[in-house]
Amino acid sequence: MTAITVTADRIKAAQDGDRKALGEVLEGVQDQVHKLSRRILVDPEDAREATQEILILVLTKLSTFRGESAFATWVYRVAVRYLLHSKKIRDRDPGLTFEAFAADLETGLVADPPDAPDHALLLNELRISCTMAILLCLTMELRLAYVLGEIFELEHGEAAEILELAPAAYRKRLSRARSEVVAFTGRHCGLASLSARCLCPRRLPAAIKAGRIVPGHTPNSEGANESYSEVRSRIGTVIDSLKAFRLQQAVPEERCPQDIRAQLTGILSQLA
Template sequence: MQKTLEQLVSAAQAGDQAALKNLVQEIQDQIHHLAMRMMVNPDDAQEATQEILILVITKLSTFEGKSAFKTWVYRVAANYLINAKKIRDKELGLTFDIFKQDLESGLDPKTSFSDTLSPNMASGEDKIWLNELRVSCTMAMLLCLDLKHRLAYVLGDILDFPQSEAAQILDLSTANYRKRLSRARNEVVAFTSRNCGIANSKAMCSCPRRLPAARKLGRIPEKGSGSSPAYALQDAPDYIAVIEDVQALEAELQTIKLQRATPTFASPQDFANKLASVLTQNNPRHDIPH
């Protein structure tokens, strides 16, 4: 019989290495998805995922069951993503103004505003790369928020945590979390509704107009290069389907729809065996720290 998450935690705390491996496998995809939405860069997200999982393992003996285990795991992850020096050092200092200027540089003048939302603009190989551009752009947009506001937004509007649980994860009162989320949401909604061609057909930037410049800058592989998408993975919503869904929504809901219309970003590595092996080598008398 398969153990519940709570049973896996208890067994792992008692030194059961098999339970520890299973526990890591249960949470690694969720942690990687959070890291991807916070950091965007796949390599950085993988590194952060490993570091967070190590923290979860080494702190596991301190978990007392006063909250749901998932809540506790996200709190460990949040503390790392906000406070780790290596995370802060990788921040680009991006602002919404800088991001806007970058998006509007090198737009294809041959593509008219009326063409940008046409399904005919997205066929064959271009459709794949338009979706890659859509996903990567909506994710990169959040880098314009500082880490604390970005995390509040990701927890609340992307991962859809109840405000009381998100507040607990961030060690805030519910009222203070609401304020932080509202501030982040207002900035993201305002930028999206003004500058994203999917949400606003009058915006200068749209995926079809941006694609040639993105290729030239190396942010999207050249046509026919044989490269695979890094962001628009197989479970990413279809480009045209997203456009059709978004057009029927109000500004705030458009933004949430766009930000949620990404893959699940399951961890590309199975960290369970890797981490258990490393910890066993470093601490041969114990499966986990007690």
């Protein structure tokens, strides 16, 4: 998925009311807005709703962009402010903690799991779902710092500007988030540590029984370029301090859902 790359002339034309340019601006930012929403909120429907509302904010606030920062920085700041301050998002926060997640992962593990007909697909779905859920154990502030720094791999100065923090404060926040994710992954994920109890094949039967993984329904792993076995093999070759990072990077990227694109087109068509 490409980064946000909208040219200055199209931004200016959009600010002047050119509907075609407005469409091009939204087209240029929607995938990254959805990627951010998905990694922060995890739940597909919550991410879908947040994406739509953030894109509408970008549309309505576009006139306030003065070029004092990069356009991508401005868009991410609009998104971050929404994610931080939306009452709907606060009310839906699952309140997951590392302690509760660890206990859940170690419940119902089986030593000799049976193979299901779509075993390989379900293992990949479980691997990706669990990797994404780890970030829900972070506070929203730490989660945003981690996603911008580790998953989007933004320069620290840009990430600090997006989060409206001093660079030193951002680095401290990112370091704390990274440490918590690395520590949890190293203790509890069998893909990262041979001593961890939880490994996807051992966990899959309990995840299916609990309804967290549904046979025939693999929304998180659709479009994945690597299988579970390929990721497991690759993660095994990197040093311990990089395993959590590589697992998070192995989550497939999704494009903005087509229905949101259609809704935005409808909104633009109604503009005078």
